[in-house]
Amino acid sequence: MEINLMLPQNSMGPDYDTLLLVFKARRSQRKSDPITLQDPHTKYPLPLIKKEEISHDTKKFRFGLPSPDHILGLPIGQHVYLSSKINGNLVIRAYTPVSSDEVKGYVDLIIKVYYKNVNPKFPEGGKMSQYLNSMTVGDTIDFRGPNGLLVYKGTGNFAIKPDKKSEAHRKFVKHLGMIAGGTGITPMLQLIHILLRAELEEVAKNHPDQFKVRYTLDRPPHDWKYSSGFITADMIKAYLPPPGRETLILMCGPPPMIQFACQPNLEKLGYPKDNTFAY
Structure with missing residues (x-):
């Protein structure tokens, strides 16, 4: 192809x-490793284990899976939803990991942080991206998936x-x-x-x-x-x-x-x- x-x-x-x-x-080759996302309707709290600055407004967030042997279990072409209560309101956003689904023990997301008072059209900035940026190592956030309308089968x-x-x-x-x-x-x-x-x-x-x-x-x-x-x-x-x-x-x-x-x-x-x- x-x-x-x-x-x-x-x-x-x-x-x-x-x-x-x-x-x-x-x-690609897939192994029968334990899967984190067993049910697309269930929320799975995953801890932040590393945060890396790529640029002034772009960060890489690494979240730990339930064990070092777990994979996320996200088919190629699908995405996950992250959700959290922010200022009393439930906020949900879709993200696609940049790490391969064959990686064990963690999942990586690269996210642009939309800060307050930068874009005059959106003075409050991005609720979820700023929340993620405020997280410290050990904090958890809910993952849900797999979701999406397209899957690559190989x-x-x-x-x-x-x-x-x-x-x-x-x-x-x-x-x-x-x-x-x-x-x-x-x-x-x-x-x-x-x-x-x-x-x-x-x-x-x-x-x-x-x-x-x-x-x-x-x-x-x-x-x-x-x-x-x-x-x-x-x-x-x-x-x-x-x-x-x-x-x-x-x-x-x-x-x-x-x-x-x-x-x-x-x-x-x-x-x-x-x-x-x-x-």
Whole structure:
């Protein structure tokens, strides 16, 4: 299966970050390890065991699983819900781990912290992201899952539900396109990690014809070597696989990017709706 990942970037920060990757994939192996997420309707309190600063407003949070032998039990393409009482109100947010589901003993989340009084449109900032940032090692938060409408089954096979109440239908693809904005990159990283595994570090060196990266900035500096502006039909046509029965385009990012840049341009280029999926 050939995969293209396109990721738009905002020169002012990581809100609209975009790249293109092309590579070959191979099937992952799963072991019968104890699973944390046994029931999607049950909340599982997990302790914070490590917090790492990636940038001034982006943090990596590591939560411990019930034992060193446990895996999270999250199918590729799915997400978890984190929930907590914040200022007397229940707050629930969806997140996609960046750690592989084969990792034992912990799960990693990379989260952008939306601080108060930074964005005038949202003066209070992000309730959950600020709460997570305030947690100290040993504090717990409730996880619930797996959740989501798409699951990657391996060897190019996907199971996709049109909605929560519908049965999943199988789709086999040879070409997979991805468009991700901001923290929408995390569901795509799930697929990239499971598909590339150990080859990821060496792929650019060993497979130059199978791995390519493309960026676009809305306001690029004068020495910028890649694309500029928001995602357009020309970018999609140039960097993503063309429409076809065995092509699937995945999208994840801010709603305006999906609704006004991605979907209209994909439709304009002739991609059928059932060959596209927005997280």
